[in-house]
Amino acid sequence: EAEIALIEEFSDARDNDGSGFQYQPILDGRSGRIRSFEALARWQRENGEMVMPDRFLPLASRLGRMADIDFAAIRASCALVAELDRRGHRIRGAFNTSSDALAPPDFLRRLDQEAEAAGIRDGALVAEVLETTFFGADTTNSVAAARITELREHGYSVVLDDFGVGYAGLAHLGQLDISGIKLDRSLVANVTQDRSARIIATSILRLCDELNVGTLAEGIETLEQAEFLLSHGCYRLQGFGIARPMSRDAVIELIEAGKPIQIPSERS
Numbered sequence: 001e002a003e004i005a006l007i008e009e010f011s012d013a014r015d016n017d018g019s020g021f022q023y024q025p026i027l028d029g030r031s032g033r034i035r036s037f038e039a040l041a042r043w044q045r046e047n048g049e050m051v052m053p054d055r056f057l058p059l060a061s062r063l064g065r066m067a068d069i070d071f072a073a074i075r076a077s078c079a080l081v082a083e084l085d086r087r088g089h090r091i092r093g094a095f096n097t098s099s100d101a102l103a104p105p106d107f108l109r110r111l112d113q114e115a116e117a118a119g120i121r122d123g124a125l126v127a128e129v130l131e132t133t134f135f136g137a138d139t140t141n142s143v144a145a146a147r148i149t150e151l152r153e154h155g156y157s158v159v160l161d162d163f164g165v166g167y168a169g170l171a172h173l174g175q176l177d178i179s180g181i182k183l184d185r186s187l188v189a190n191v192t193q194d195r196s197a198r199i200i201a202t203s204i205l206r207l208c209d210e211l212n213v214g215t216l217a218e219g220i221e222t223l224e225q226a227e228f229l230l231s232h233g234c235y236r237l238q239g240f241g242i243a244r245p246m247s248r249d250a251v252i253e254l255i256e257a258g259k260p261i262q263i264p265s266e267r268s
Helices: 002-016 053-062 066-086 107-118 143-153 195-210 223-231 248-257
Strands: 021-028 033-041 092-097 125-130 157-163 180-183 214-217
Touching: 021 066, 021 248, 033 053, 033 066, 033 248, 053 066, 066 092, 066 107, 066 125, 066 248, 092 157, 107 125, 107 143, 125 143, 143 157, 180 195, 195 214, 195 223
Parallel strands: 033 092, 092 125, 125 157, 157 180, 180 214
Antiparallel strands: 021 033
């Protein structure tokens, strides 16, 4: 009962005032400007407690509520992209997509409806699909692979999340019609200190470049990490060192201000 109550509380927050989500900006390291954001399911309770996704997303999965959360994230992303467009900022919005949402045959129809209702321009939405969730040996025949192709045909970008630690691996990069990969934070955390992490990360980035697959790195906390990744062709950066997840109003304020992002250094 306590688990159900927590999920219902989140549902009320996301549906009533949109406070069930925060948004983490993603930096284009070449220009120093924020080019996109990721919608993250988390909210602050009335008692001031910040409820993090690792607490309630597993509950939602067990209770069969993940698709509801995914579509709420889509609506939240659409609303923020549309508001930023209205203010003259062409920012892309990313959202996580679970197997619960992706597998049903009406997924794309529902996504198109949400985008159309918000007046979202083509190419403004990015679906992030967990690498570890869907893909086994028979990648090309999976439902997820078919959905990815359909998403791309409808003008959406598709990124494999947490890449480098799961089942899809380098061998499947050429088989999936993806826009890009998001380098897993466990690799990013060690690229300046661990030789193995550097080798794995640079191998992934080099192969993605040869296959014309975009790259993004999450978990950036220091300038040294950012500089290493930029030097190896990974230009889109996300992490606490760039910007923490924040409210919708805070994202708008940050982008409207147009101030350069100062990434902290390990040496400072």
